[in-house]
Each structure stands twice: as structure tokens, then as C-alpha cells.
Amino acid sequence: MSLHRFAFRAMAAVNEVQVHAQDRDAAAAMATPAIAEVRRIEAKYSRYRKESIVSRINAQAGGAAVAIDDETARLLDFADTCWRQSGGRFDATSGVLRRAWRFDPGAEAPSQAALDALLPLIGWDRIERTREAVRLPAAGMELDFGGFGKEYAVDRAAWMLREAGAKSALVSLAGDLAILGAQPGGAPWRVGIRHPRMEEVAIATLPASSGAIATSGDYERYIEVGGVRHCHVLDPRTGRSARGFRSVTVHAPSCLVAGSASTIAMLMGREAGLEWLDRLGLAHFCVLEDGAIVDRFEARSLQPAGEHGTA
């Protein structure tokens, strides 16, 4: 058994599948369907592709309802759950804010007037949907799977890997990943968490042998104006960037859960976000706005062994 790695581009990022297998051919036979599945999901839900279901729904905003399949209906159910559980902070219609925000070097933060003009176009609860069709009620509204599409692709890729017989594998899409079984011999995978302020530097290495790990951070797309960082995680109620965390990493049974938990924590801000994570009971690792670390992964492993013995 040896480790084989397959890098591929999809969803505007460099992604990777790693598989333990007897040889390269066996590994490729397992990785290929997983990579194909990621590409399928990208084609189906990318708002950059005209023929995608998301583009068709958005094009019909204010117009006719668009027929959807069962997979899409279930993904929208998941988005609905996120919206409810987050008190409206996680909103799959908040993508319109991108019209005001430019995350390019030298760009300015948008004016309140520009944001106020967009806020009426946000409102998950106004979407009209059934199991078979969905309709955006107002022209200009947008549906965006950005908050859970990639996470879904990670979970699906993990499924495909298992279907192909992988016992020990990892799939990572732009840093959000799922782990299928420990490495041969039982050693955990070591998942590096990117330093939110230094590229290519890991701030922590988390051991994991199963489950999914997702990170939301303020470092992927952002601008700095007058020393204030505005990141792409935007609150649909104000149109402004989330504050309080540099990054939130969550370990959960599925990447959909890990990703939504971390994004919702970012949107809640430091105090409420940490409380949310604690209450969820999922292992998490956070870098706060001031650089302080909240590590609910590592501390348990510090426990001295063989103590508390009787007799």
C-alpha cells in the first residue's frame, strides 16, 4: 500500500484526492469517479455557467418558476435549515451583495447607500419553492450555492471514493476536506490549518481519521480600507463583512455540516459564534480577530496518560 495523490482544478481552485492503494492504477480507478463527481456538481450549480440550474433560476428571477430535480430540492432544503438555524445569517440569496463589493487590491468598501439598494433583494424566506420548482419573486434576486455547493461536492466525492472501494482516502476542495478512514496502520491524517495571515503557513496541524473538516476565513477574498479588513463573508442583514474571527475550522461527520457550522460561526461574530460552536459540540479551531487561538481539537490530547490509578 502506498499513497497516491491526484491534483485537479475545479471550482476555481486547486483540489486534491489522496488514496492509499496497491498501485497507481488502482488508486486512479478510485480517484477518477470522485473527481468526475466534483466536476458534475460544479457544472450543475456554478453561477458562472450559463446552463447551470442556478443560472437558469437566476435568469428567471421575477419571472417563471424553474423546474428542479430531487438533488437540487434537497440542497435547497439544506440551505433552508442553515437559514433557520443561523437566525437568518446564512442566506443563499445574499450573493447579490457581490454587486457592491469589490475584493480587488485598492478597492473601496461600498457606501451604505449602495448596500441599502441591494438589501431588499435578499430574503431566503421570500423564495417560492416546492419539491419540483423554485422561483425568485423579484427581478434582480440571486440564488448562490457558494455557501454549500463545494461542501456538498466534498461529501459526494467521499461517497464516490468509498463506492470505488477506497478504505483510506482524503478529498480536499480548496482546503475543505473529507477523510475516509485512517491511514494504513491507524495513523491519523494530519490536516494543516492555514495561517489566516500567512500564506503557505500552517497555524496548526489537526489529527483526524474520519469525518470532514471545513474552514471559513477572512483571508480568501478581502480588502483592507483604512486598516479595517472587509472579507467576503457578508451578513445578509447589513451587507457588511463578518467580524470577530480570522478563521473558524470545524470537524464534523460531513463537510456540509462542518462548512455551514463554520460559516454560521463567522457570521455570528466572536462571542455568539464561539458559543454556537460549543453548543454544537463539534471539534473546532478558531483564530480570533486579535490573533488569539481557541483550540477545541488539541487540548484533549495533552491529557497525561495513566493517571488517576487506584490500587
Place this chain on the structure above:
Amino acid sequence: MAATDGEGGSPRRGGAALAALTQAALALPILAVAAKAGAAQVGEIGIAVLGYKERGLMKVTEPILWANAQFADVWEVQASAAVDIVTGASPELISNQSGRAVQAVTGASINDRRTTGDLHVTRHFGDFGLSGSYTESNEEDYHSRAYGVEGRWDLNQKLTTIAAGYGHSNDRVGSSVDATLDAPRRTNEYMLGVTQILTPLSLVQSTLTASRGHGWYNDPYKLTLTFYPDQVIPTLLSDRRPDHRDTIAWLTRYRRHFTEANGTLQADYRYFRDDWGIRAHTLELAWQQDFGERWSVRPALRYYTQSAADFYAPVIPRPQPAVLSSDQRLGAFGGLSPSLRVTMRLQGGLVLEGTAGYVHDARSLHLGGGGSEAFTTLRAVYGLVSVSHTF
């Protein structure tokens, strides 16, 4: 699909939130597996060999075999077995023929063999864990059976763990020089401990253990020999200790991980007292430095100091007391013990570990000076090599 709860309001409670998110995610054809941090450790098996050598006195080699396994996520079973082989010179006598107490070691050699085994079974019930243990130890002149029960309770999002335990041991002491000796000793032990995670990278653990024992504590091989100036024939007294012993030990451990340095500070302090008059302090400082995934090095330094038991005396006083022992382990002394441990983790869950240490016990190392005059400086080296495999 209009929502009546949610927007602008406070989010729902966490447990329900996780259930809702998970349920919505699982409605999709995805793979969801329990999120396991760390190694997927379901079992471990290992063997270790310990070698110990006191300068000219004694050599102990101890092959140890251990294994543990988890079943169905709620059961944990640990077992170990060890054989000690003790070779070397037999116990010492004390003489003050020249006017001052001198330790003497007889030339007779001993070759003793001790076998021990223990079994530990734990059942987890959510945040609560209950375990039972059994330990047996046998040698030619000493047999011990002990059992224990222990409960552990995780509180406060597992940031706090409380443990309480009870143990009972039933020992029988015999002697190869006195076939009639077959004396019992019974000990009850009570433990209360708390572990608190202070910050994400540091924790403290404090454990209080009290024991109450009664029975035979005398060392059947130990004799105190005294030449009084006015007597031609030396006076010989066998070891006579109290027939009960109550002890209290308080151990506090602190661990702090330094992310930048990739190392962990380990500081332990233990206070011990018993009703024989012994007061002891142990302080150990260690630094575990990790080099990548594969190597760790852990240098450590331990300091130990104890006061003498009330009935400790290297010579027999006049008039003869009811209890007396010249065993120097009951005297006042101190010790320094540096050690170095190197750990190497190999592919496939194999871990190799080697520890080398030096023990130096001397009366001059007693805290504040004033160690027992008759204490013979002890120097020993030990080494421990182990191989373990997790699966």
C-alpha cells in the same frame, strides 16, 4: 415554506441545531461518518524491557507485555503482564563496630522472580465512564491481589473531568528464610481527582489519594546489628515496623503546549505524608519537543526529598524500642534523577521508544540538609526500550 422562526431572532439551541443540520445534510446522498480526531485507535499491543542497575547492588530486568482494545465505542479493555527478574546481592546489614554506623552488604546473592498481571475494563455511558480493575502479583515470598473501581465524569463540555476511585489490596508476606512466616496485609485506597482544561493549550490535573493499611510491614530479611562497646556479642534485632500505615498523596500535574515551539512543558508535583512520619516532595519538570511527525525527545529532571520515619535508626538505641527499622529507604535523603526519552513513530502505527535515566540518592540531597547520616549514596542507571503497535 415560510419561516416563522429564525430571522433576526436568536438561533436555536445547539444540540437541536446540529441535529437539524445533520438531518438536512443526510437527506442528500452523501457520506457522513463519525468525526474522529486523532488516530483511529482501536487497539494497541506493546512490549517493553526495563533494565536497572544499582552500582554493585542489584539488577532488575523486567519484560512487560501490554495490550488494550476498544469494542463498540463503549468498552475498553486493557491488560498487561510483567516478569521481574531481580539478581544481585542480598539485603544489607548495619554495623557500628568502628564506632559509627556503616552499611554493609552481605555477599550472598539472590535471584528472585516476580510475575504480575492486571486487567482493566471500562464501560462508557456518554459523559460517564465506569471501570473495574484486577491486579495480581506473585513472587516466592510475596503475593498480592488487588481490585479497584473507578468512575469518571466529563463535565462542562468535557473541559472538566472528575474521577473518583476505590481500591483494595490483599497481600501475603512470606520469607524464604522463615518458612513459618505467612502474614497478611490489607490496604484500602481512596482516590479523588479533577482534570481541568485551562486554556486550549494547557491543563491541570490534581489527584488526592489516601490509603489505610494494616498488617505485616516488616522486611523479613532486614536485621539491625549493633555492637555496643560494653558487649562482646553484637545485638541483632529484626525489622519491626508498625502494623498499620495511613498515607496521603497529592499529585498535581500541569501541561502546556507551545504551538510555536512545537513542544509541551510537563510539570508534576507530588506531596506525600504518612503516619510513620515520612513527608516527601517530588518535583518533576520535563519538556517534550516534537520534531515533525516522527520524532519526539523528552528530557526530564526529577527531584525527590523525604524525611525519616519516626522509628528509623541505623543502630539499636537503648532501651530497645518497640518499633525499629534500619532500612535506609525509611531514612532522610534526597535524590536527583535526570532522564531522556526518545520516541520514533514509524509508518503503520509502529512506535519505538527508548528511555535512559540516572538515579542519584544521597543524604546531602535532602531538602535543607540534614539527611540521615547512615544513608549510603545510591547511584543507579536504568534503561527502558519499548515497541508498540496500534491498529
